[in-house]
Amino acid sequence: MVKVAQANTVDERTNFLVEEYSTSGRLDNITQVMSLHTQYLESFLRSQFYMLRMDGPLPLPHRHYIAIMAAARHQCSYLINMHVDEFLKTGGIAEWLNGLEYVPQRLKNLNEINKLLAHRPWLITKEHIQKLVKTGENNWSLPELVHAVVLLAHYHALASFVFGSGINPERDPEISNGFRLISVNNFCVCDLANDNNIENASLTGGNFGIVDSLSELEALMERMKRLQEEREDEEASQEEMTTRFEKEKKESLFVVSGDTLHSFPHSDFEDDMIITSDVSRYIEDPGFGYEDFARRGEEHLPTFRAQDYTWENHGFSLVNRLYSDIGHLLDEKFRMVYNLTYNTMATHEDVDTTMLRRALFNYVHCMFGIRYDDYDYGEVNQLLERSLKVYIKTVTCYPERTTKRMYDSYWRQFKHSEKVHVNLLLMEARMQAELLYALRAITRHLT
Amino acid sequence: MHCHLDAPANAISVCRDAAQVVVAGRSIFKIYAIEEEQFVEKLNLRVGRKPSLNLSCADVVWHQMDENLLATAATNGVVVTWNLGRPSRNKQDQLFTEHKRTVNKVCFHPTEAHVLLSGSQDGFMKCFDLRRKDSVSTFSGQSESVRDVQFSIRDYFTFASTFENGNVQLWDIRRPDRCERMFTAHNGPVFCCDWHPEDRGWLATGGRDKMVKVWDMTTHRAKEVHCVQTIASVARVKWRPECRHHLATCSMMVDHNIYVWDVRRPFVPAAMFEEHRDVTTGIAWRHPHDPSFLLSGSKDSTLCQHLFRDASQPVERANPEGLCYGLFGDLAFAAKESLVATESGRKPYAGDRRHIFFKRKLDPAEPFAGLASSALSVFEMEPGSGSMSWFVDTAERYALAGRPLAELCDHNAKVARELGRNQVAQTWTMLRIIYCSPGLVPTPNLNHSVGKGSSCGLPLMNSFNLKDMAPGLGSETRLDRSKGDTRSDTVLLDSSATLITNEDNEETEGSDVPADYLLGDVEGEEDELYLLDPEHAHPEEPEYVLPQEAFPLRHEIVDTPPGPEHLQDKADSPHVSGSEADAASLAPVDSSFSLISVSHALYDSRLPPDFFTALVCDMLRFYAEQGDVQMAVSVLIVLGERVRKDIDEQTQEHWYTSYIDLLQRFCLWNVSNEVVKLSTSRAISCLNQASTTLHVNCSHCKRPMSSRGWVCDRCHRCASMCAVCHHVVKGLFVWCQGCSHGGHLQHIMKWLEGSSHCPAGCGHLCEYS
Secondary structure, eight states, rough: OOOOOHHHHHHHHHHHHHHHHHHOOOOOHHHHHHHSSHHHHHHHHHHHHHHHHHOOEEEEHHHHHHHHHHHHHTTOOOHHHHHHHHHHHOOGGGGGOGGGGGGGGHHHHHHHHHHHHHOGGGGOOOHHHHHHHHHSSTTHHHHHHHHHHHHHHHHHHHHHHHTTTOOOSSSSSHHHTTTTTTOOOHHHHGGGGGGOOOOOGGOOOTTTSSHOOOOHHHHHHHHHHHHHHHHHOOOOOOOHHHHHHHHHHHHHHHHHHHHHHHHTOOTTHHHHHHHHHHHHHGOOOOOOOOOTOEEEEOOOOOOOOGGSIIIIIIHHHHHHHSTHHHHHHHHHHOOOOOOOOEEEEEEEEEOOOHHHHHHHHHHHHTTEEEEOOTOOOOHHHHHHHHHHHHHHHHHOOOGGOOOHHHHHHHHSSSSSHHHHHHHHHHHHHHHHHHHHHHHHHHHHHHH | OOOEOSSSOEEEEEESSSSSEEEETTTTTEEEEEEESSSSEEEOOOOSSSSOGGOOOEEEHHHHHHHHEEEETTSSSEEEEEEEOOOOSEEEEEEOOSSSSSSEEEEEEESSSSSSEETTTTSEEEOOOOTTSEEEEEEETOOOOOOEEESSSTTTTTTEEEEETTTEEEETTTOOOSEEEEEEEEESSSEEEEOOOOOOEEEEEETTTTTEEEEEEESOOOOEEEEEESSSSSEEEEEEETTTTTTEEEESSOOOOOOEETTTTTOOOSEEEOOOOOOOEEEEEEEEEEEEEEEEEEEESSSEEEEEEGOOOOHHHSSEEEEOOHHHHHHHHEEEEHHHHTTTHHHHTTTOSSSEEEEEEEOOOOOOTTTTEEEEEOOOOOOOOOOOOOHHHHHOOOOOSSHHHHHHHHHHHHHHTTTHHHHHHHHHHHHHHHHHHTTEEEEEEEEHHHHHHHHHHHHHHHHHHHHHHHHHHHHHHHHHHHHHHHHHHHHHHHTTOOHHHHHHHHHHHHHHHTTTTTTTTTTHHHHHHHOOHHHHHHHHHHHOOSSSSSSSSHHHHHHOOSSHHHHHHOOOOHHHHHHHHHHHHHHEEEHHHHHHHHHHHHHHHSOOOOTTHHHHHHHHHHHHTHHHHHHHHHHHHHHHHHTTSOOOOHHHHHHHHHHHHHHTTOOHHHHHHHHHHHOHHHHHHHHHGGOOOOOOOOOTTTOOSSSSBBBHHHHHBBOOOOOOOOOOOSSSSSOOOTTEEEEEEHHHHHHHHHHSSSSSOOOOEEEEE
């Protein structure tokens, strides 16, 4: 899928980093990891810059505070620290950093939607929106709300990326301000020694057992090829398709449950766990977490039909109307990440990875209950091995639990840059899913 | 007339005989008969125990030749045809499952019975022959999602397709390999298109960018003939039958209304239907030759029939009035005819305070006389009475900075006088008098009533004081203050004060208002010297005046070695040089600030420094309100700090923008740029910082150099080499226009000092000027 840096791409990348450094005065580890995919990085930085620093309905310190609130939902101390600095720099009131009790009621009201958006976006209804925009002392205007929602979704998703790529705080802020290439404490890019190191094979259980990593890759490619050919011959019935979606949805239920237990103790992110208490002051109801969409029980939650509320047709128009230009930036970013390909897979070249990318994107949406009528969810099962599903589910739903072992255990022969690409896909898919739910609620409020 | 459906509709289509309409949606697929007063459900095509996704329709179309034939596009990518003539309950005829993604649009050939076209999200368009099991041909949109496909009504083989990336393609049905024509129609997805029913070449497209565009496709390149700006993304567009310029649109988001536009009048819809409570998803004119019935389906689960004569017409409610001021004082005014008729007799002349005489001529140019008639009146300036040449001349000749205040005022007064604007000239003179020494005013005897008295003693005394060092300052202050008091007495005495008698009070008073004199307390003496010897005043003043932005502070620091020599150089009068030298030597550069403050205190007591400021501000406002924003801004710039803080930021900004706007309309770019540069308002000065990128092309391969300005990424050569040092020039590059050789500014300058030939050795005799 991805290739790291041939001579001229390195050059291009350096240019980018220099540019970013000169605009923001720093090069955080996120930027450095993303710089493996310069095309994407450009649109990412552009949209992030726009929503944080350019004209918008919200005052600058508020934007950073919202970012802090969003990151706090996933206990992402890296993002929180970054934005605490920015918050103070833009003239935020230091007292607010003591916790949610110290901020104005208006910001505090955002907490509910932050919570839902982060963990169970399908629960957002127009009543939530109405409550926020209802005329009163602390009401939000719609443009402000949309801005806030975009920020929240962006930072929830970014937290996924941070945990997924194992991005650590820049240890020494003084040094990290200097211009240097890929950071050392970033296992995903540099720790190449890990690449083929099977530490714990038990994770790769499921259907595959312990497979030689190389043949694993071959098998995946074989399956892709078969699927492409099969397409014409075998057409599953409608009922079959529906069942497949439901099955995928249900299966995602069990994907992690077994794993979380034993992965917790040897978390690679112990320091994150320790500071949890420190972080929790920015959130209320810390116990509220992801709950499987499929496990809906008594209340019947209708599946979100992607065709009825698409980003291209609906989301874009609404977001752009209320917060001008952000639509174009997000649109470009989504397109970019969806279409990004280098036509490579690990050691193989000239591979059409469209199928794989689509499977990843749609699987994330599936976990958020968004269903594409025109997608055969059987493909997900074929293309995404169990360890990958575990990883996807963890990164998108409770990223704070991601461990390095999970990261290592899937696609062992793939390059790190390719895995970063996967992370980008997961991040954007998650952001889009959150935005779709939030924007749909706003649309319903408007009509 | 409307009826409630069970579920949101996604699309509707009308049968050929205009008696039936089909409504399709995710969970609805029904045929209704259109009767006199109501819709009657005739048939439910959604049969079967477990509704399959094949029935989740994104689009539906009724064949215009065969009233039994329908086609639907399903969200799961299936194209289904329906035959109403089938005897069984299930009317489903054929199923095409060739598309991999949602099919957005299906379209029957207008005259051919068996040809069906589909466009899908997967980037392919497929043409089906209904007599066969699979597609006849596939057209590839290069993996861009297809949003709409429409057969041309007139050209048998042509169809148009629109894409998510904003492109529109024209295809020949016989040539699936490549499109006939492609152009970018919109920014962002093009959601819909419609061929004009009569005009062969016209295609209307609607996009997410909230525009409806009408293209003339008969010409060699698709030409945009009309453009309608709506308020939300355009989901559907349909030409109105029998009305050449009318089309109906509905929106995909936010806006629930259906509009009918006259494309020639792109800003106000001709008609508007406001029945729906949620977005309208399908519109169709009931009969291809009847312009009065429009059907629509909506997400709010209703099906409506709109009568054109019931539509609300925004035009009726709008007051079509417009007013525009021309560059040369012409005024155009358009209003409803009725309004103009009743009031035209008196109005143009009544409110005219500035004695500009208008000539009025009526212009009956209105293409939409039928809908709303408005009259356009154009008022022209009477020739001679108000050409704007004074404005241009003034703008070009005014000096705004770079010289001492007095000179600026004098200069500007002269300019105004020469242009016959005596009031303005007078104002400048008064400003000079208020804020500066009398300078060139030819009334020498008035200067010296006080001036002479004090001037003889003062320089000596001060120099003495200065020698006595800092502690002496206090006493000096007191001394001066006493003098000041006597003067302000005189002010009080002739408080009836014509400006000229006030003059010498102001002159001393004025000189302290600017806090810009470096050597604070010397200035007191200087003013006295001015009085004695006005000619000397000017050569000296530039040394002291550094307030104006024209002298960037940097120059002061770099160029001026310790004050004294510099001052002495130019000082003509021995008195002055002596006192200055003293002052400077006593007061090293850094302590000069404290001295300034002393000088402030010194004069504060004499007259409140803002004694006249209020007046001046009023004067500026007066000019601005009169319409002479030029005067307001010029004075504002010339006086700088003296008045700036007394006028609120926004007013200043407003004046600046108006003036800059005017200047630019007269193409006075240089002046406008100068004004921008001299303005202190942040909002204004940042005008100059926008779009400052300079794009350069490589001198070898002629392609743009994207990353750096001096080395080309493509041919890997340096674009500009210095002919002297043979290194890359990264900053200023100067070159000879004769032989086009050049290099670093410094190097070339140095070279040409010693030699007159080109450094590159081409033999050209370069000139550096």
